[in-house]
Amino acid sequence: MFKNNILILNNISKSFSGIKVxxxxxxxxxxxxxxxxxxxNGAGKSTLMKILVGLLQPDEGEVLLEGELISGxxxxxxxxxxxxxxxxxxxxxxxxxxxxxxxxxxxxxxxxWLNESEINTKSKRILADLKLDISPKIKIKNLSIADxxxxxxxxxxxxxxxxxxxxxxxSALSDTEVKILFGIIENLKNQGVAIIYIxxxxxxxxxxxxxxxxxxxxxxxxxxxxxxLDNQALIKLMVGREISELFPVTKIEVGKTLFLxxxxxxxxxxxxxxxEVKAGEVLGLAGLVGAGRSEIARAIAGLDKxxxxxxxxxxxxxxxxxxxxxxxxxxxxxxxxxxxxxxxPQMSIKDNISLSSFEKFSKIGFLNTxxxxxxxxxxxxxxxxxxxxxxxxxxxxxxxxxQKVVIGKVLMSNPKVIILDEPTRGIDVGAKFEIYxxxxxxxxxxxxxxxxxxxxxxxxxxxxxxxxLSKGKQKAILSKSEASQEKxxxxxxx
Amino acid sequence: MPFINAFRQYGIFLAFLLICCFLSYxxxxxxxxxxxxxIVTQVSIxxxxxxxxxxxxxxxxxxxxxxxxxxxxxxxxxxxxSQPDLPLIxxxxxxxxxxxxxxxxxxxxxxxxKIAPFIVTLGIMTIGRGLAxxxxxGRPISNLSDSFNFIGGGDVIGIPLPIIVLVIVFIIxxxxxxxxxxxxxxxxxGGNEQAAWASGINVNKIKMAVYALCGTLAGLAGILLTSRxxxxxxxxxxxxxxxxxxxxxxxxxxxxGGTGTxxxxxxxxxxxxxxxxxxxxxxxSSYYQQVIMGAIIIGAVLLxxxxxKRMAS
Numbered sequence: 153m154f155k156n157n158i159l160i161l162n163n164i165s166k167s168f169s170g171i172k173v174x175x176x177x178x179x180x181x182x183x184x185x186x187x188x189x190x191x192x193n194g195a196g197k198s199t200l201m202k203i204l205v206g207l208l209q210p211d212e213g214e215v216l217l218e219g220e221l222i223s224g225x226x227x228x229x230x231x232x233x234x235x236x237x238x239x240x241x242x243x244x245x246x247x248x249x250x251x252x253x254x255x256x257x258x259x260x261x262x263x264x265w266l267n268e269s270e271i272n273t274k275s276k277r278i279l280a281d282l283k284l285d286i287s288p289k290i291k292i293k294n295l296s297i298a299d300x301x302x303x304x305x306x307x308x309x310x311x312x313x314x315x316x317x318x319x320x321x322x323s324a325l326s327d328t329e330v331k332i333l334f335g336i337i338e339n340l341k342n343q344g345v346a347i348i349y350i351x352x353x354x355x356x357x358x359x360x361x362x363x364x365x366x367x368x369x370x371x372x373x374x375x376x377x378x379x380x381l382d383n384q385a386l387i388k389l390m391v392g393r394e395i396s397e398l399f400p401v402t403k404i405e406v407g408k409t410l411f412l413x414x415x416x417x418x419x420x421x422x423x424x425x426x427x428e429v430k431a432g433e434v435l436g437l438a439g440l441v442g443a444g445r446s447e448i449a450r451a452i453a454g455l456d457k458x459x460x461x462x463x464x465x466x467x468x469x470x471x472x473x474x475x476x477x478x479x480x481x482x483x484x485x486x487x488x489x490x491x492x493x494x495x496x497p498q499m500s501i502k503d504n505i506s507l508s509s510f511e512k513f514s515k516i517g518f519l520n521t522x523x524x525x526x527x528x529x530x531x532x533x534x535x536x537x538x539x540x541x542x543x544x545x546x547x548x549x550x551x552x553x554x555q556k557v558v559i560g561k562v563l564m565s566n567p568k569v570i571i572l573d574e575p576t577r578g579i580d581v582g583a584k585f586e587i588y589x590x591x592x593x594x595x596x597x598x599x600x601x602x603x604x605x606x607x608x609x610x611x612x613x614x615x616x617x618x619x620x621l622s623k624g625k626q627k628a629i630l631s632k633s634e635a636s637q638e639k640x641x642x643x644x645x646x
Numbered sequence: 647m648p649f650i651n652a653f654r655q656y657g658i659f660l661a662f663l664l665i666c667c668f669l670s671y672x673x674x675x676x677x678x679x680x681x682x683x684x685i686v687t688q689v690s691i692x693x694x695x696x697x698x699x700x701x702x703x704x705x706x707x708x709x710x711x712x713x714x715x716x717x718x719x720x721x722x723x724x725x726x727x728s729q730p731d732l733p734l735i736x737x738x739x740x741x742x743x744x745x746x747x748x749x750x751x752x753x754x755x756x757x758x759x760k761i762a763p764f765i766v767t768l769g770i771m772t773i774g775r776g777l778a779x780x781x782x783x784g785r786p787i788s789n790l791s792d793s794f795n796f797i798g799g800g801d802v803i804g805i806p807l808p809i810i811v812l813v814i815v816f817i818i819x820x821x822x823x824x825x826x827x828x829x830x831x832x833x834x835x836g837g838n839e840q841a842a843w844a845s846g847i848n849v850n851k852i853k854m855a856v857y858a859l860c861g862t863l864a865g866l867a868g869i870l871l872t873s874r875x876x877x878x879x880x881x882x883x884x885x886x887x888x889x890x891x892x893x894x895x896x897x898x899x900x901x902x903g904g905t906g907t908x909x910x911x912x913x914x915x916x917x918x919x920x921x922x923x924x925x926x927x928x929x930x931s932s933y934y935q936q937v938i939m940g941a942i943i944i945g946a947v948l949l950x951x952x953x954x955k956r957m958a959s
Contacts (some may be wrong), residue, residue: 250869278780307718455844476846485844493844498904499717507845561845 188361236308246293326441399613407431416461436615453485484567497547552583613628689919695890698860706903714774718881719868724878745865753857787878798874836903
C-alpha cells in the first residue's frame, strides 16, 4: 500500500432494486493530486461519490480514509473526518453571510451565544489563504455564482478537508473564473489535499487532472495517468465506441435571410447588436460569461424587454413582447437554464413536448390525446429520448434526455429560427454528440440557428459564422475559415 | 375511471374504503341509502368549494376567501330571492355573479401586484365578510321564495338537488382539469411557472380564470347553503375555506403546486363527510371529532408522501 494513498476504495458494489449500478470498484486516491472521474451520465459517478460522503452505504466493499474504515458512518462523521463535497448545485443559505455559511453547523459560541466576530476573522483568513477577495460579511445572495462556488470551497477547507470532491464545479463559471478555480486547486494540491474532480469538459480535465479514472455502466474501465491519454482515447473509453468526429460537418447551401436584427439594445445590458441568420445557417454567439450572449437570446425570445431596435422575420418587421409572441412568430428558444425555464418536472414527456403547441391538438379547448400522442411520439423517436415511454415524468430523466425533451418542445412549435443557449451544458458525451447531429439535421431542414456555447470547440465546430461579444457590445463577426480559439478570445476580452 | 386513477395514485382511496367497511361493521345505520343521501348532501357544499380550491392549489396558489364568498353570494341571492316578483334565475345569477366578481378581484390583484395569494385572499376574505354584513345590515334575510328554497331542499325523483348539482359540477371540473388545454396549463403553471411562461403560456390569463372559477363555485355553494337553510346568513361559511383546503389536501393535492386531481378531492371531501357521519353514529363527542379530523389530514399527507417515495425508488 502506498503511503501517499489517502483514500482507498476496495471492491465497492451497489445495487438499486436489483440493478447493479456499481460493480467491484477499487480505487486509490493520492494525496496532493487531482483525480478526475469520467463517464457518461448514468455511469455510476454520483452513486460512487454519494458512497464516499456517506449519503449511501455500499452493498459490498469498504472505504478507507488514511487506513481507517469510514464506510458505514454518517455524512456528518465523514465530513468531520475530512471528506467534503462541492455540489453541482450550490447548497448554501442565501440570506446568511459568507462567514455564517462557512461555519454553518459549527458556529463558534459561548453559552449558546454566537460569536460573530470570531467566525468573521476566521473566514477572512481562510478566504485570504485562497487568495479570494470576498468579504466574509456579504450575504451569499449578493455574490456571483462563481464567488458562491469559491465560498463552498472555503467551507470545505474550514472543515480541514483532506479529500475534496468537486462535481462539475465549472459548469456555471466563466473562463476567467475557471482560471481562478484552477489556481485554488493548485494551492490545495500543494497543501496535500486530494481532489476528486468530476467534469464533462475534456479540455479542463487535461489541464487539471493528474490521474483519470473512467467508469462505464457501473464498472471501472481504466485508471491512467492523464498524460497517457488524449481526447479521442478518453472519449473512446467513456462511450465504449469510437466517435469518428465529434463535430459532424454537413455542407448545406444557405438560403435567404430568415432572421435579421438591427441596432438591438437593452439598457445597461447590450446595445447596437446587428446580425442576420440565413436559412440553413448556424450563427454562433461567443464571448465570456456576462458578455450579453444569453441576454440577447432572452430578449429575442420575448423573455426580456427590448428597448430599441428592430427584428425582422422573413423580411417582415415584428414586435416581440412576450415568449408567446416569439413562439407564434416562429422563434424557438432552448434556454441555458433547463431546470428553471425548460420543462415542467412533474409532467409527462408527452405533455412537456406539447407545452408550446397544445392548441394544435385541441378542439374548442378539449385535448385530442390521440393526436397529441401521435405527434409527440414522432418527435420522441426522432430525438431518441431514452425513457420508459411518453408518459414518464421528465423529473426522472437524465440531464441529456431532459434537454432532448426541451428541444422536442421547441421543435413541436415549428420554429423558423431556433436559439440554442448552451444546449450541451451538463450533459454527457454521447448525448452531446446526438445534439450536434441534431443541429446539423435542423440546418439541413432550412432552419436558422443561433448557437450560444461557452465551449469554444463547440462554437467553432458547429457554426458557419461566429459573432463575438464583449461587455454587451458586438465586436466582430468571423467566418468559419477565419475563426480560431485565439481570435475569438482576442475579441472576447476586448 | 376517475376512481381507478385515484386508487393508483393515492392510497387515500383505499383508506376511504377501509373506513367505510369499518363503519358498516360498527353501525348498522351507516350503509343505508338514507344515510348516504344525508352524507352526500352534507358534503356537497364543501366539495364544490374544494373543487375550485383544487384548481387554485394546483397552480401553486391558495384561496382563503371562499368561505366569505359563500356568505356574500348567499346574502346577495337571499336579497334577490326575498323580492316577491323576481324570477328564480335572478337570485341564482346574482349569487354566481357575486362569486365571479370576488374571484376576478382575487385573480386581478394576484396577477397584477405579485402579492402572495395567501395574503391577497386573506384580505379579500375579510373584505367579503364585511360586505356580507353591510349588505344584510348584519341581520339574517328570510322569507325567501319557495322556488329558491327548492334548490337546497328539494329533490328530483328522490335525489336531493344538491347531490345533482354536485355530480354535474364534479363532471365539469373533472373534464376541465383532465381533458382540456386549460387543465394542462393549470398543471404546467403549478409545476414550473417560469417554464410555462417561457413556453408561451399566458400565465396571468390562466391564473385569472382559475381564481374566477373558484369564486364562482363558491358563489354556487353560497346559493345552495342559503337555499338549504332558507335564510341569507352574513355569518355563514366561516371556516369553510379550511375544510375545502383539507379536502383537496386529503385527496392528494400538493400545496407546492403541480399535482392533484378532482377525483382525489371528491374522495377527500367524502372522507371528511363519512368520518363526521360515522363518528356521529358511534356517538363520539364532536370535540373528539375535531381531533380525529386533524389527525386524518396529517395522516393523509404522510400516506401520500410515502406512496410518492415508494414510486420514486
